[in-house]
Amino acid sequence: MSLLRHRDRIEGDLVIEVAFTDVSLSLGDAAADDVRADALRRVAQATGSTPVLMEQVHGAHVDVIDDRRASGAPRADAMITAQSGVSLLARAADCVPVLLADPATGWIAAVHSGRAGLVEGVVPATxxxxxxxxxxxxxxxxxxxxxxxxxxxxxxxQDEVAAVVPESRSTTSRGTPALDLGAGVRAQLAAAGITDVRLVGACTREDPTWPSNRRDGPAATRFAGVIWSHP
Structure with a gap:
């Protein structure tokens, strides 16, 4: 199994690349510091970039990653940067990792949008x-x-979330109330005028090759959406 899955790239003045990490990397909250450091080292080797990981808080704060920023993990659910050679990571294990790019300017973003982030509008804020x-x-x-x-x-x-993002209302296979976070995110992207949306069609709960908190509970680790640019 490859370290990075579902890779994509856009070529221009800068090359913008996107991928999703596999379960061989331990990026969960419970991972020991040395284990997480090793995972980030492997991401750095695979991408040729310096990875930046967020302390995700299920909100809508957006952190700008540049030379003026203080060191340490951003306490945020979205990051943006125009720096090449820097990779932004958004972790998930049922929530929606969203990656954004402007090929003309080289600005990129990584967003973690769970239920709370969908309601708070982290994607529109980014x-x-x-x-x-x-x-x-x-x-x-x-x-x-x-x-x-x-x-x-x-x-x-369901009613509380759908009152803010109606497209998120869904029903389980058993006919019980549910939420479709991905549909909610797609609606927010469409409302912002973004029409080139590239979807990795996998359900984390159903597909055991992806971490899932719903399926595995506290034992679930995290994967990450990764976006970076280079000349």
Whole structure:
């Protein structure tokens, strides 16, 4: 099994590359520091870049990764950068990893959008942050995530989320209330005018080659969507 799966690239003045890590890398919250450091070292070797990992908090804060930024892991659910040779990682194990790129300017973004992030609008906030920097993200990648027939939730929670993002309302295979986070993210991308959306069609709960908190509980690790650029 390859370290990086579902690779894609866009060539221009800079080459922008995208991939998703496999389960051989331990990027979960419970991973020991040395294990996570080894995983990041392997990502660096595979991409030829310096990886940046977020301390994800299920919100909508967007961190700009540049030379002015303080050291340490960003406490955020989205990162943007225009620096080549830097890879941005968004971790997930049922939530939706979203990667964004503006090939014309080289600005890229990595976003972690779970249920809370969908409601808070982390994807629209990231697009707004890119536009504030003069970028116009035209391409988005949506990584593996729990599908709308597997993400069962209480009816009240479904109503709360669907009141903000109606496209997220779904039903399980048993006819019970559910949420489709991926459909919600796609609706937010469409509302922002992003039409080139590239989807990795896998449900993390159904496909054992991806980590899933719904399936494995606390034992679940995390994979990551990775985006980077280089000359």
């Amino acid at each position: 697009i707004a942050a890119l536009r504030e920097e003069g970028a116009e993200p035209g391409v988005a990648w949506i990584g593996p995530h729990v599908c709308g027939t597997c993400y069962e939730v209480p009816a009240e929670m």
